[in-house]
Amino acid sequence: MTGLVTTTPxxxxxxxxxxxxxxxxxxxxxxxxxxxxxxxxxxxxxxxxKSTFVKAIAGVAPIHGGSVTLAGRDITDVPAHRKITQGLAFVPQTENIFATLSIHENLQLAAAVLPKPVRPDRIRALYDRFPDLAIAPSRLAGALSGGQRQMLAVARALIVDPPLIILDEPSAGLSPKIVSEVFEMLQRINATGVTVILVEQNVKAALKIASRAVILVEGQIRHEGAATALLDDPILAKLYLGTGHARNHSREAELP
Amino acid sequence: MTPQFVMDGLIAGAMIGLGAIGVTLTYSILRFANFAHGELLSWGAYLAMAISGTIGMVSTTLLKPIAPFSFGWSLPIATVLAILLTGLLALAVDALLFGRLRRRGSAVIILVMASFGASLALRSLLEFIFTSKPAYFTKALQIAIKLGGGLRATPDQLLSLGMTLIAVIAVHLLMTRTSIGRSMRAVSENPALAGIAGVDVRKMIRVVWFLGAALACIAGIMTGLLVQIRPYLGHDLLLPLFAAAILGGIGSVPGAMLAGLIVGLSEALAVQLVGAEWRAAVSFVILVIVLLVRPRGLFGRAA
Incomplete structure (x- = not known):
């Protein structure tokens, strides 16, 4: 799929x-x-x-130069609240749900960008897809567990059926079991044709589900390639552990 | 001690509560203590008086009191127009002052200081236009009705209590049952996430200014109707308003109303027990106790 000249990114x-x-x-x-x-x-x-990069695309961090194009449309100056209707959904790393609103209200709020008649159907479709959320929709979202919160955050983002979803470290603060559940969920979403961009610290787990990876160092792309190839590539260790040519640029971080 | 203090307290509390709802909503979304909020009460009262007077000049029949109340149809009509104008005034102040500071990323203390300036300017403007002499919506006298249990109230006072109840229920339903209320609560909790979820945060800020100003206008008109209209009308209520908003828990509409009644009743009780000169101290004492013992108030969420 990648590399086709005729396809609009x-x-x-x-x-x-x-x-x-x-x-x-x-x-x-x-x-x-x-x-x-x-x-x-x-x-x-x-x-x-990494995080600033995706936040800038989502319209939450200020852009000072260059451009962002979504399916051929320039969205560089589109304000954050209009990006969702243009088909770009973003799930921030922390505080990605409204804790003081119920589960249902979180989804209703997100559905407000859709035409009124389709809202109930879309919310129902999300409950079918994420049955855990349907158990007690009137429960305050703040009472949810880490994994369920992530599920609600993703459901919230998917409400408009976006062609693209960007997630900023969805595995942060979750137990390994829940991380694999979240990653499986992302794989399923991707399998339905949705383009997924994922920022991750959980390198190995992320590379196992990704088709391609880019490595950002000091605000610039230092390396990119197929995910499977990168898993065994010594460049990964170099960039993360600060050996080789990346020594001066990298900060302390360990491969999980 | 006469039981009448309960009625006095409820009436004062209703006006405080209504004003405090405006404070709590603007505080929860704009995240600064707007000390110019009191001025919106005063402006509301004066705008209603000016409009009502103008209507009276056009048609004297509209000035004729609607029995059993002390005012004619000119006041309800003026109230609707004054609500709109007070809302527009709040939007203008935001566009000229607070909005610019927000865009510049100013610290909270800058916004608070700016609100002090706005308060002074708005109050001085009122004194300049209307002088500082007390004014009244109507000169008609009202006889208090006996309600039983040693309680008495004038029809105007009962109407004000009724109107307050309707306004509080309406705002509560707006906040809990409508899309706009959900968006406001979302912005209050996390403006950045609200934006990502598709909420137009700037529009919500305008909505909250308008709503807060509308409620302030109603509270100001009631105060003007039941007491008198002065340029310091709102300014003198500022401490009780903030005490009620904080006691109720920032962002909570029922909390602000209930706390307004508590402040009003406490004031009336203090007048009975220790003397009228201590009335103003009551709000201050309540404010200090809440901040020390339960900073999130009765219904506020934990920080």
């Missing part, structure tokens, strides 16, 4: 510069093209700018 960034201070960009010129249907994982040591 699901997402493309060109020389993207982003960060919270204009003088101190965290993302420093990233060119990335993601083909429709890909499951791409963005890796890199702590502080490499």
């Amino acid at each position: 699901a997402l493309e960034t060109r020389a993207l510069v982003a960060g919270y201070e204009p003088d101190l960009p965290i993302v420093r010129g990233v060119d990335l093209s993601v083909a429709p249907g890909e499951l791409l994982v963005v890796l890199g040591p702590n502080g490499a700018g």
